[in-house]
Amino acid sequence: MKTYGYLIISGIGLAMSQAYAMGVENVSAEAIGSSGVRVSWDASDEAAYYELYQDSLLVRSGITETVAEVSGLSEGSGYQFFVTACDASGICSEASSQATVMTSVAMNAGLGACEAGAISPEVALTDE
Numbered sequence: 001m002k003t004y005g006y007l008i009i010s011g012i013g014l015a016m017s018q019a020y021a022m023g024v025e026n027v028s029a030e031a032i033g034s035s036g037v038r039v040s041w042d043a044s045d046e047a048a049y050y051e052l053y054q055d056s057l058l059v060r061s062g063i064t065e066t067v068a069e070v071s072g073l074s075e076g077s078g079y080q081f082f083v084t085a086c087d088a089s090g091i092c093s094e095a096s097s098q099a100t101v102m103t104s105v106a107m108n109a110g111l112g113a114c115e116a117g118a119i120s121p122e123v124a125l126t127d128e
Helices: 004-023
Strands: 027-031 036-040 049-054 057-063 067-068 078-086 099-102
Touching: 027 099, 036 078, 049 067, 057 067
Parallel strands: none
Antiparallel strands: 027 036, 036 067, 049 057, 049 078, 078 099
16 A cells, blocks of 8 residues: 555656646747737647746636737736646646736827826926
8 A cells, every 4th residue: 555655656746847847938928008918938848738827826727829818907017927838637837937017008199298197287388
């Protein structure tokens, strides 16, 4: 019985070391407008799928491509993303390095600087 338990532990250790070997590299993130982000990374040959984390929370699982988009984010805000590679049995690698990105701020189209609130109404502009 103890030998059987040892074999299982050894098997798990081997599977985990293989999962860590399939880690994700070269993760990058770019803003898509004011509320979206596109995250991309290099493929891992051993990965069956990838998991994407935003600010340490899992936001997408089962990704089979090396790019994913996240929408519904707040404008002008910073986010951190990392990726794990998972094998067919669901064992995932350690987290990749983090990619940091800031969404853009939407501009008020058709409004001058004062109407959009960019210049305080108390400021007087003069020609000198």
